[in-house]
Amino acid sequence: MQHSNEFNDIIMTLDELITACGAEPSWVMALIEENVIEYDVPETKQFTGYQLATVRRASRLSRDFEASVPAIGLILELLEEVEQLRQFKRQWESQGSNTQVIEINIDVD
Numbered sequence: 001m002q003h004s005n006e007f008n009d010i011i012m013t014l015d016e017l018i019t020a021c022g023a024e025p026s027w028v029m030a031l032i033e034e035n036v037i038e039y040d041v042p043e044t045k046q047f048t049g050y051q052l053a054t055v056r057r058a059s060r061l062s063r064d065f066e067a068s069v070p071a072i073g074l075i076l077e078l079l080e081e082v083e084q085l086r087q088f089k090r091q092w093e094s095q096g097s098n099t100q101v102i103e104i105n106i107d108v109d
Contacts, residue, residue: 009048011040017047021055027069031058036073 012020018028031037036058040048058072067075 009050010052011046011048012052013046017052017055020052021059023055023059027062028055030069031055031072034069034073036069036076 014028018025021028028037032039037047037051037054039045040051054076058069058076061067061072061075062069065071065075
């Protein structure tokens with residue numbers, strides 16, 4: 001495992017990723033096939049700490065909810081969207097007095 005100056009992160013091979021997360025190789029390959037994780041450095045087929053964190057999170061989802069690999073992909077995508085919405089909400093709330101809200105009521109008969 002080496003550190004990347006470009007990404008300011010660790011760079012690891014598939015075998016190192018599998019060892020670091022303690023998962024079965026076939027399960028990690030299924031995550032790659034379902035695009036739950038992707039090679040962060042595609043030309044050399046290497047991963048960073050971000051993918052390691054994703055695999056560990058996927059492992060917890062699999063263990064805690066007995067979720068399939070496709071379900072894990074969907075759950076992780078939805079969790080990411082929720083976090084983005086929360087971040088947007090925090091930014092919007094921090095602007096507070098600079099933002100005006102206009103409410104419109106539409107009656108549909």
